[in-house]
Amino acid sequence: xxxxxxxxxxRIKKDNIRPKPRWYxxxxxxxxxxxxxxxxxxxxxxxxMILFIIKQLDWDIYHYxxxxxxxxxxxxxxxxxxxxLILFIGVAYYNFIHTKRGYRFKFxxxxxxxxxxxxxxxxxxxxNGFSENLxxxxxxxxxxxxxxVYTCEKQWMQPERDLLAGTIMEIELPENNFIxxxxxxxxWKIRANKAxxxxxxxxxxxxxxxxxGKLMDDNTFEATEIxxxxxxGQFIKGKNW
Amino acid sequence: MVTTEECIKKTDEQLVFLTLxxxxxxxxxxxxxxxxxxxxxxxxxxLNKEDAEDILQEVFIKxxxxxxxxxxxxxxxxxxxxxTHNTTISIFRKKNVQPQSVSWDNEELINIxxxxxxxxxxxxxxxxxxxxxxxxxxxxxxxxxxxILKFIENKDYKEISDILHKPLGTIATLIxxxxxxxxxxxxxEGIKL
Numbered sequence: 001x002x003x004x005x006x007x008x009x010x011r012i013k014k015d016n017i018r019p020k021p022r023w024y025x026x027x028x029x030x031x032x033x034x035x036x037x038x039x040x041x042x043x044x045x046x047x048x049m050i051l052f053i054i055k056q057l058d059w060d061i062y063h064y065x066x067x068x069x070x071x072x073x074x075x076x077x078x079x080x081x082x083x084x085l086i087l088f089i090g091v092a093y094y095n096f097i098h099t100k101r102g103y104r105f106k107f108x109x110x111x112x113x114x115x116x117x118x119x120x121x122x123x124x125x126x127x128n129g130f131s132e133n134l135x136x137x138x139x140x141x142x143x144x145x146x147x148x149v150y151t152c153e154k155q156w157m158q159p160e161r162d163l164l165a166g167t168i169m170e171i172e173l174p175e176n177n178f179i180x181x182x183x184x185x186x187x188w189k190i191r192a193n194k195a196x197x198x199x200x201x202x203x204x205x206x207x208x209x210x211x212x213g214k215l216m217d218d219n220t221f222e223a224t225e226i227x228x229x230x231x232x233g234q235f236i237k238g239k240n241w
Numbered sequence: 242m243v244t245t246e247e248c249i250k251k252t253d254e255q256l257v258f259l260t261l262x263x264x265x266x267x268x269x270x271x272x273x274x275x276x277x278x279x280x281x282x283x284x285x286x287x288l289n290k291e292d293a294e295d296i297l298q299e300v301f302i303k304x305x306x307x308x309x310x311x312x313x314x315x316x317x318x319x320x321x322x323x324x325t326h327n328t329t330i331s332i333f334r335k336k337n338v339q340p341q342s343v344s345w346d347n348e349e350l351i352n353i354x355x356x357x358x359x360x361x362x363x364x365x366x367x368x369x370x371x372x373x374x375x376x377x378x379x380x381x382x383x384x385x386x387x388x389i390l391k392f393i394e395n396k397d398y399k400e401i402s403d404i405l406h407k408p409l410g411t412i413a414t415l416i417x418x419x420x421x422x423x424x425x426x427x428x429x430e431g432i433k434l
Contacts, residue, residue: 004279004294005271008301012264017305019261025310100312103406
């Protein structure tokens with residue numbers, strides 16, 4: 001047998017081989033942990049957007065759309081953000097198992113750790129209004145974003161399916177009929193004398209609302225129920241939601 | 242020059258620390274692991290001895306270059322076996338080596354069967370050396386290497402977990418599956434356990 005150890009030591013000396021410096025490994029380790037952290041944070045952004053989109057939709061109006069509840073859920077799920085969430089959780093998992101002790105954890109444990117952090121942080125971001133701001137930025141700055149997500153706007157701008165949304169322009173007293181500018185800037189005559197105003201709304205110009213009713217002709221809509229733009233009009237803690 | 246006596250008194254972890262200051266101490270570490278690692282390479286790879294020695298040289302160079310990455314909370318032996326395992330598998334896969342009957346001695350093969358199933362040596366001795374070798378080599382690599390680490394290298398579950406970079410639960414599962422797989426192969430040879 002060759003004397004391998006002595007040969008190796010000679011080669012180390014001859015080729016002037018040196019141990020890689022400690023900072024190299026520390027940097028590598030910090031990089032992996034940072035990538036894990038960034039992935040989890042991006043995952044939490046995705047989760048907050050999922051929450052925002054789900055919460056802004058009205059889930060009680062599926063019968064107006066003539067669809068089953070399951071079909072409505074299938075159409076409305078924020079697939080784009082779900083894909084991002086899965087992607088970031090995957091990247092977080094990949095980085096975690098490459099940390100020094102990552103291999104000691106089971107696949108399912110790492111997945112749950114990443115998911116729980118993303119869900120918790122995402123919920124905090126949602127409750128702070130972060131996801132609403134982020135959603136607005138995406139709508140304004142990212143081309144075709146509005147085509148990729150099923151939003152409250154898409155849900156309510158379906159006059160042919162008896163749903164409409166927009167801002168009150170003028171009010172005709174005493175019946176409270178009004179002129180509405182919809183979300184596509186088209187003007188509508190709204191018959192609202194038989195409508196139920198949910199959430200203790202006071203009809204005033206500039207008020208953004210959602211309407212359930214019946215399409216009469218190209219620019220006339222008879223409202224049966226009017227809701228504030230945000231929420232379904234339930235009265236909670238002194239606020240109209 | 243570092244003397245043999247100096248080496249014997251030192252632990253692996255102390256030698257790592259000393260090697261980072263004086264490379265002569267690395268000889269002590271290498272000599273301590275030379276035979277163990279060469280045998281391990283031969284068993285998991287089925288390479289011939291010359292190729293295995295070349296791998297071992299690569300392993301020692303890699304270990305030296307990565308000494309600053311060694312975490313003293315782990316056993317040094319687990320760490321060096323991990324690097325040996327990775328280097329061997331990587332080269333083994335590149336070369337796509339066919340099995341060769343040079344890596345095992347008869348007693349080792351008998352020991353692996355005996356300690357796995359607590360069967361009488363006499364039962365196993367009914368099999369020829371070639372039969373036992375053929376049985377072990379028919380096992381998938383993941384089962385073969387775990388049986389080698391457990392029953393030939395006598396590593397505990399935590400050490401195997403640190404060497405193969407798998408969770409403890411997975412190690413237990415793999416050992417059970419490896420035993421079952423071995424049992425099936427023995428059954429094919431007419432040995433009932």
